[in-house]
Amino acid sequence: MNRIIYLNGEFCSETDAKISIFDRSFLFSDSVYEVTTVLNGKMIDFDNHMKRLDRSMSELKFSKMLDHELIKKFHKDLILKNNLKEGIIYLHVSRGVADRSFNFPPKETDLTVVAFSQEKNLIENKESKNGISIMTLEDKRWKRCDIKTTQLLYPSFAKAEAYEKGFDDAWMLRDGYISEGTSNNAWIIKSGKILTRQADDLILNGITRQSVINCAKILGYNISYKGFTLTDAISADEAFITSATTFVTPVVNINGKKISTGKPGEFTGKLREEYIKNSLKTAI
Incomplete structure (x- = not known):
């Protein structure tokens, strides 16, 4: 299956998705994530996942936050584009791309935002x-x-x-x-x-x-x-x-x-x- 994924504001094939080797999630695991359940093509507990995402980003002192309505939209788009009935949407947010340094990058550095779907048998297994x-x-x-x-x-x-x-x-x-x-x-x-x-x-x-x-x-x-x-x-x-x-x-x-x-x-x-x-x- 060649899934459609979301990467920094755009949808693309999973085989075409590219992330910089200087992304801080790759170099330092400097990133947070959420996993939202999908049943019958609909999301479970989405708002609570977003509250926890905000908390995780805040605790790690991310300089920017994400708009929940935008996240909701591309989650729903991924569900439709991949015809997902039962499974999960994985959301990954890193502090962004910068030359390797233990210090945080400048506050204006763009976050890296990735999301993809996975089919899973969640109810019957x-x-x-x-x-x-x-x-x-x-x-x-x-x-x-x-x-x-x-x-x-x-x-x-x-x-x-x-x-x-x-x-x-x-x-x-x-x-x-x-x-x-x-x-x-x-x-x-x-x-x-x-x-x-x-x-x-x-x-x-x-x-x-x-x-x-x-x-x-x-x-x-x-x-x-x-x-x-x-x-x-x-x-x-x-x-x-x-x-x-x-x-x-x-x-x-x-x-x-x-x-x-x-x-x-x-x-x-x-x-x-x-x-x-x-x-x-x-x-x-």
């Missing part, structure tokens, strides 16, 4: 039906995980190690507590209560995470915003992950040990159904 297996490892990332930057080498290593060892993904441990997954937030259910780490500098406050919290409240579930240990997770009644591409996906095995029965849990299934229902209702 084997992971949501059967659950996934997780391994744990030490969280060695920097301490500003709340900013959605493209500095993803360690999470990539973690996921690769998990695959090599026969697991689907990895949860990271910091000071004895689960922080989050390689590209998702981590949750457990124990004695009728949902536990997820508080939103701080050491995790990304996922947009799907925020929506799932609202869904849990609609369903009448109690939520505790506190860290949980590996022992807590293994002894939980249920466990799951959330992200823009996994929605609510059950975790049935951690480090080779079954979570409860080793099958997707009832509460997790209900949360996933509620999330999808609400997402389809509010999509734009």
Whole structure:
């Protein structure tokens, strides 16, 4: 498939897209990104993704911000041009092109803005039906995980190690507590209560995470915003992950040990159904 992509105000074929070798995202990972879910050709949680984009750019001291209406338009154009029914739009914003230097470029430097689509089976897939297996490892990332930057080498290593060892993904441990997954937030259910780490500098406050919290409240579930240990997770009644591409996906095995029965849990299934229902209702 030769997709149409968006690059700095223009649409072009993916084979024709070119970015300078002096772009700071290439040299320093000096860039941020967002991933917006698309269902039935419509975007999920777009406004909240834009709020987080603004925050990420502000935290990295970008000298310019982007117009949300412009972003919305080229997102919708990409959906139409690529006939995207189910999948994601990836948005990437870097500080721009400048000769290599650790100092930031002049404030008038144009940002580099790239967006492209990916088709994915988000609603119907084997992971949501059967659950996934997780391994744990030490969280060695920097301490500003709340900013959605493209500095993803360690999470990539973690996921690769998990695959090599026969697991689907990895949860990271910091000071004895689960922080989050390689590209998702981590949750457990124990004695009728949902536990997820508080939103701080050491995790990304996922947009799907925020929506799932609202869904849990609609369903009448109690939520505790506190860290949980590996022992807590293994002894939980249920466990799951959330992200823009996994929605609510059950975790049935951690480090080779079954979570409860080793099958997707009832509460997790209900949360996933509620999330999808609400997402389809509010999509734009």
